[in-house]
Amino acid sequence: MYYLQDQTMDAIARELRTSRSTVSRLLSAARDSGLVQIQIKTPSDRAPELERAIRRRYKVEVHVVPVADTLNEVDVLDRVSMQAARTITPLVDSNAVIGVAWGSTLSAVSRHLTRKTTHGSTIVQLNGAGNTQTSGITYASEIIRRFGTAYGAKVEQFPVPAFFDNAETKRMMWEERSVRRILDLQQRATIAIFGVGSMDADVPSHVYVGGYLDSTDIDELEASGVAGDVATVFFRDDGSDKGIVLNDRSSGPKLEDLRKIRRRICVVSGARKIKGLRGALAAGLATDLILDESTARELVEQESASSDPILGFLNSLDGL
Template identity: 75%
Template sequence: MAASRHADALRAAQMYYLQDLTMDAIARELRTSRSTVSRLLSAARDSGLVQVQIRNPLDTGPELEGMIRRRFNVDVHVVPVLETLNEAETLDRVAIQAARTIGPLVDSNAIIGVAWGSTLSAVSRHLTRKITHDSVIVQLNGAGNMHTTGITYASDIMRRFGSAYGARVEQFPVPAFFDHAATKTAMWNERSVQRILELQAKMSIAIFGVGSVNADYPSHVYAGGYLDEADLNILATSDVVGDVATVFFRSDGSSDGIILNERSTGPGLAQLRQVRRRICVVSGVSKINGLRGALAANLATDLILDEATARRLVDFESLAPRNG
């Protein structure tokens, strides 16, 4: 939004929402038309100048948020979604909330790590523009596989994030998985790759979804030709429940001994835990096992999820045995 239109939208919003003026009254004061005032109010909402909150006394979201916050020590946003919506529609609703949550957290001079995947692709389509300076969007993991370079898929996500925040985009042009761990070791010594790794090490925000082997809405890493049958068998025998940025973990959050991680180009879980703000976006109850594993691994500081998944998470935790 141009600076003059931004100022007009802010004035209109203040008069409408804070001073309770009608659109006709605002139009007279701004010496414009009622339709222009309507467009300014819409622009104020779309740009994040105005955020609408509805307090429903029957809403169980706040209760679920409190339970999840206390159990996992995360800031949580539960998105109310009708049970009649399918998984794709639910994902879209969660993505809208995620985009609105992420915007205020992004500041100038930030290095923001973004993982590619079905969830982040949806989120990237709903980002609202915010002016920042000297910010960087860095890709967290490679996207190539045996069938495609993955550049178009991943770069579209990174480009949308970069455009939304006026940030420089740094792609990671390596495969999602190397065929051999030794190849990864050699590539990690290349200066061009080290530059990206150094940016990742300085991240102030990491944004990611949770991949899940058995999700109804397939995670891209499992549906996009990244893993062959032998790889899937390895995951099964290693009791893997999910991944973040193509780094796999078990239901207890552990990742040691999972040999595919030695060939993965995503940041190790220990490195990810060093990032100050870690925003995890999850949609769909079929990802519950992956989500529980990610939370057990302490990978998230912020969690955005749909109401049905939140309820399932709380139900699981209420039945889980406690140590001691």
């Protein structure tokens, strides 16, 4: 009535036999929940153009969040997380199994979630969070709890280490019935929600600063040419993961198992994550991508440069 029929709030209030303030609250709730989304189109808005380019190249549904170049990385993350929360909520239905990876980005997204009533839905943690300094339960469970609270869903934590000391220990642990139950639930997921981890990000990925990796692990990842990770599973910028030894000890889902999930929502904030993002896209890990405009522009420009050597050379001159 308000957006499509151009009725005033007073007219709507009279027709619904309620107060104008109630109508105002309903309109605010519609915007906050993502039921109504408002976009401002300006002549200089490059978001639609960037979305088309990324969609065409990587075959993903994409939402580019316009942000000013003057914003710092924390503010950019907040804007992207807000858009991600509004994009995710309409996709969540009853009887869904939703896999959620913990991390700095998903922590921010979880704080912006709005309530949606579902029935028979489950939020399952995709990777363990324990390390030698902490159980990780408080950090990871808070993220998972917020998702569960927002959608009225059952919450299933994954109380295992993020990385095992030995691959054989992990193999034996995976045979335990209590662990097997969570693994089976992960494989039944209809939606997966995750960020991309990066050692170079301005807002550091929690896996790299939270005591999960020691100097030997970092050296090993660099020697393997690792570009980033999803749910503590690492890959190179071409999307390959063969021969990355640390993955044998990781509690996160194998990349081939992650690709089996029908809807895979990747949220990325910050151009310093571009290398990891390209790797994740090359690996086919995402069906939906939500990212800020600067990162989207960098992604498109890098892709153009790699496909056109002359353009790449000119872009390198432009950066000097």
